[in-house]
Amino acid sequence: NYRLWQDEYPFIRRASSFSSSSSSTKSTPSNGGRKGYDYIVVGGGTAGCPLAATLSKNYSVLLLERGGVPFANINISLLANFHLTLADVSPNSPSQFFASTDGVLNARARVLGGGTSINAGFYTRASTSYVKRVGWDAKLLNESYSWVEKRIVHEPVFEPWQRAVRDGLLEVGVSPNNGFTYDHLYGTKIGGTTFDRFGRRHTAAELLAYGNPQNLDVLIHARVQKIIFDTTGTFLAFVTITFHISFLINQIKRIRHIPLRNRGKKPRAVGVLFKDENGAEHEAFISRRRKSEIVVTSGAIGSPQLLLLSGIGPKPDLEKLNISVVHDNKFVGKHMSDNPMNSIYVPFNRPVKQSLIETVGITKMGIGQLSTIPPKRRTREAIEAFKRNKKDLPHEAFHGGFILGKVAFPKSKGHLKLINTNADDNPSVTFNYFSHPEDLRRCVKGIRLVEKLVRSEPFLQFTKCDKGTVAKLLNMSVTANINMIPRHTNDTKSLKQFCKDTVITIWHYHGGCHVGQVVTEDYVVRGVHRLRVIDGSTFHESPGANPQATVMMLGRYMGVKILRDRLGRSGGL
Numbered sequence: 001n002y003r004l005w006q007d008e009y010p011f012i013r014r015a016s017s018f019s020s021s022s023s024s025t026k027s028t029p030s031n032g033g034r035k036g037y038d039y040i041v042v043g044g045g046t047a048g049c050p051l052a053a054t055l056s057k058n059y060s061v062l063l064l065e066r067g068g069v070p071f072a073n074i075n076i077s078l079l080a081n082f083h084l085t086l087a088d089v090s091p092n093s094p095s096q097f098f099a100s101t102d103g104v105l106n107a108r109a110r111v112l113g114g115g116t117s118i119n120a121g122f123y124t125r126a127s128t129s130y131v132k133r134v135g136w137d138a139k140l141l142n143e144s145y146s147w148v149e150k151r152i153v154h155e156p157v158f159e160p161w162q163r164a165v166r167d168g169l170l171e172v173g174v175s176p177n178n179g180f181t182y183d184h185l186y187g188t189k190i191g192g193t194t195f196d197r198f199g200r201r202h203t204a205a206e207l208l209a210y211g212n213p214q215n216l217d218v219l220i221h222a223r224v225q226k227i228i229f230d231t232t233g234t235f236l237a238f239v240t241i242t243f244h245i246s247f248l249i250n251q252i253k254r255i256r257h258i259p260l261r262n263r264g265k266k267p268r269a270v271g272v273l274f275k276d277e278n279g280a281e282h283e284a285f286i287s288r289r290r291k292s293e294i295v296v297t298s299g300a301i302g303s304p305q306l307l308l309l310s311g312i313g314p315k316p317d318l319e320k321l322n323i324s325v326v327h328d329n330k331f332v333g334k335h336m337s338d339n340p341m342n343s344i345y346v347p348f349n350r351p352v353k354q355s356l357i358e359t360v361g362i363t364k365m366g367i368g369q370l371s372t373i374p375p376k377r378r379t380r381e382a383i384e385a386f387k388r389n390k391k392d393l394p395h396e397a398f399h400g401g402f403i404l405g406k407v408a409f410p411k412s413k414g415h416l417k418l419i420n421t422n423a424d425d426n427p428s429v430t431f432n433y434f435s436h437p438e439d440l441r442r443c444v445k446g447i448r449l450v451e452k453l454v455r456s457e458p459f460l461q462f463t464k465c466d467k468g469t470v471a472k473l474l475n476m477s478v479t480a481n482i483n484m485i486p487r488h489t490n491d492t493k494s495l496k497q498f499c500k501d502t503v504i505t506i507w508h509y510h511g512g513c514h515v516g517q518v519v520t521e522d523y524v525v526r527g528v529h530r531l532r533v534i535d536g537s538t539f540h541e542s543p544g545a546n547p548q549a550t551v552m553m554l555g556r557y558m559g560v561k562i563l564r565d566r567l568g569r570s571g572g573l
Contacts, residue, residue: 005071009205011213012069012112012443015222015276018284021024031043036215036287037062038535040272040294042224042306045114046548047535047555048297049204049366050148052218053211054111054559056269058567060215063208063223064274067094067111070203076117079199080093080354086120098301098426099570100414101337101434103484106505108301109185112220113203115299116152116194119507121201122357123153123192126543126550127184132243135521136557144556145182145549151210153549158194160462161352161401162359167458169454174361182321184544190340191545195356220250221277225423227294227310227531228271228283229326243344251473267326269294269531284531291566295532297555301416304333304512305535308418310523319422331517339542340410342443342502343402346463360545363449376566403453405446406506409541411436433503443499457494461486478502508547511538523558534558 028156037060044065052063075081075096086107089097094111095118111117114412123146131138156162158180169188170177178189181551193201208218254343271285272294286292296303307313311326313333318325329378412431434440453459454473513519513533523538525531536542536551543550 008074009071009208009218009554011211011216012208012218015064015219015274015282016278016280017224018219018276018282026306027262030165031208033146033307036285036289036292038287039291040064040284041284042227042296043114043296043298043535044112044205044218044220044297045109045535046116046295046551047114047357048295049113050210050552050555051295051297051534051559052216053208053560054556056211056216058563061211063216064219064224064272064284065112065218065220066223067109067368068092068220070111070113070201072206073111076111076203076229077201079121079201079356080196082120082356095424098429099484101428102432102503104431104433104503104505106338106429106509107507108214108299112218113205115507116203116204116552117201119548120356121194122360122546123149123182124184124189124544125182125192125551125553126361130184130541130543132514133455134216140557140560142551144553144560147210147556148207148549148552149182152194152204152206153182153192153552154194154196154202156190156355156358157197158190158193158514159353159355161348162190162355164455164458164462165359165403168453168456169359169361171456171458174363174449179246181405182246182549184362184363186364188359188442190358191360193356193358194547204555207552207556209394213502219274222274222282223308223424224272224274224298224306225281226273227269227306228285229267229295229311229528230270231267231326236353265528265530267448283544285343293532293562294529295331295534298528298537299535299537300336300510300512300537300539301427301429303535304518305418306423307332307513307518307525307533308427309421309423314527317417321418322422328529329518331514333427333512334413334517335362335514335540336416336429336431336509336511337410337412337542338414338416338505339406339408340412340433340439340443340499340503341404341406341506343404343477343504344454344473346401346403346454347460348401348471349463352401352462352531356471357546361449362545363446369395402433403450405443405450406508406545407439407442407446410439412439413511429509431509434500440499442495444495445497447495474498508542510536510539510542515539520562532558536569 039055039059040062041048041063044063055061070076075084085095096110097107099105101149109115109118137244166188174188176187178187180190182192271283273283275281296306298306311324312329314330315325315328324446392548412432412435416434417428483504515521515538519538521531523532523534536547
């Protein structure tokens with residue numbers, strides 16, 4: 001219902017309502033009534049929503065989202081309709097379809113809330129070892145996770161089928177039993193979910209309710225085309241002019257002794273160009289106040305794409321598309337990764353209640369998960385069928401469940417490149433699944449573990465399998481795991497071939513704007529001023545069994561750090 005969500009989120013409006021002449025509708029003590037926002041956040045997704053909400057506590061914020069809202073869309077809100085959003089390949093779908101050059105079909109979010117609005121809802125934190133490797137502050141990190149969990153995370157309703165899988169995992173040695181926990185622990189566990197007990201989804205968009213409505217503007221259907229830079233090199237050379245000649249002389253002397261690299265030679269981000277739902281162009285600007293910034297939170301596909309479109313990336317690639325080079329950085333769009341997933345289809349011997357991912361077995365080779373929703377059909381013919389009749393895939397399409405095996409921390413790396421300068425089009429993405437032999441070895445080990453699982457006593461109580469039907473399950477799974485990769489006759493005899501031919505995605509792709517290469521440890525974009533990237537594109541590895549918890553945490557975490565940098569330890573919170 002439009003009125004219900006509009007009452008709760010009065011700061012959300014259509015992009016066409018924006019006035020470029022005013023640039024900021026806010027006139028608060030933080031911006032002194034000047035034109036321009038203290039922060040412009042590009043991408044109202046998993047990281048962007050918590051970041052914007054946090055920053056708005058003390059500063060004016062403009063959040064730009066290219067899609068619509070999730071609140072009134074029952075295909076987003078209801079667990080029973082989970083598959084329909086992913087099957088929707090229409091131009092305005094909340095899920096934008098793309099296929100990697102590897103032949104694996106994929107999706108990227110195009111809706112407020114980002115991936116949290118279209119994913120399977122599983123919620124789990126990053127491991128303590130991951131946190132140490134990244135160097136995050138553990139206390140602030142835990143506070144940030146809790147901030148998210150308090151509003152949108154729930155304990156799942158643990159169905160008998162999920163219980164059987166848990167017991168089967170324990171029987172085959174994926175131990176200990178860690179019970180229900182948000183923590184990433186080796187063994188078997190029940191994770192959190194963003195679906196409540198009524199099967200209704202809660203997304204990162206709801207974290208905007210934490211924000212200060214007097215300081216926050218959220219524009220939907222705002223498709224950012226590029227970041228606007230001041231490249232004149234004069235923007236830091238501000239001297240307060242007075243009539244006291246000695247004071248002026250001293251200021252000039254001070255400027256002469258500033259090293260050249262600090263004299264404003266770096267380009268400075270000053271605003272963004274975006275199109276509204278009608279195609280009209282608008283410009284929005286940050287204020288001239290010290291530490292005003294643009295923060296890109298457009299995800300692992302959108303963020304490197306926007307940097308490239310804005311002139312930050314490999315110079316030869318930019319010049320081929322006649323994009324003016326703002327900063328030559330060969331690492332933008334490089335070292336992309338996606339966690340390869342393979343699934344085994346298991347038919348049921350009785351009706352079971354639909355569920356998504358709740359039970360996981362975490363080993364050092366990867367992560368096993370369970371869902372009763374089938375993977376999207378992935379042949380070229382099926383893609384066209386979806387376009388013609390995209391809502392005809394019922395969740396009863398397969399009367400069974402899928403055991404999902406994900407290779408954690410893949411060593412195979414790919415890249416992202418622009419095809420053209422249209423920000424609405426997908427870039428070319430290559431993940432090079434299983435190009436590193438270690439990834440393939442771990443996949444085979446995972447499939448062998450699944451073979452043991454389907455033979456376990458708890459599991460056999462719910463399935464049509466007997467102990468001699470594993471080969472049949474693999475044959476069925478070759479058909480169910482649909483992609484655009486040619487099949488081989490030995491798919492079920494060679495597990496290596498099975499892994500390569502049936503690889504699909506679980507949408508945990510990351511990289512392209514890595515910390516240390518494209519951004520600093522504080523997520524500041526190298527080579528320019530007043531620009532950050534804060535999202536999964538900065539990750540070298542995808543955290544935990546599912547990254548959404550950590551990406552939401554990061555938005556809150558960095559929002560607090562930015563406030564503390566400007567306001568002191570209390571951060572105004």
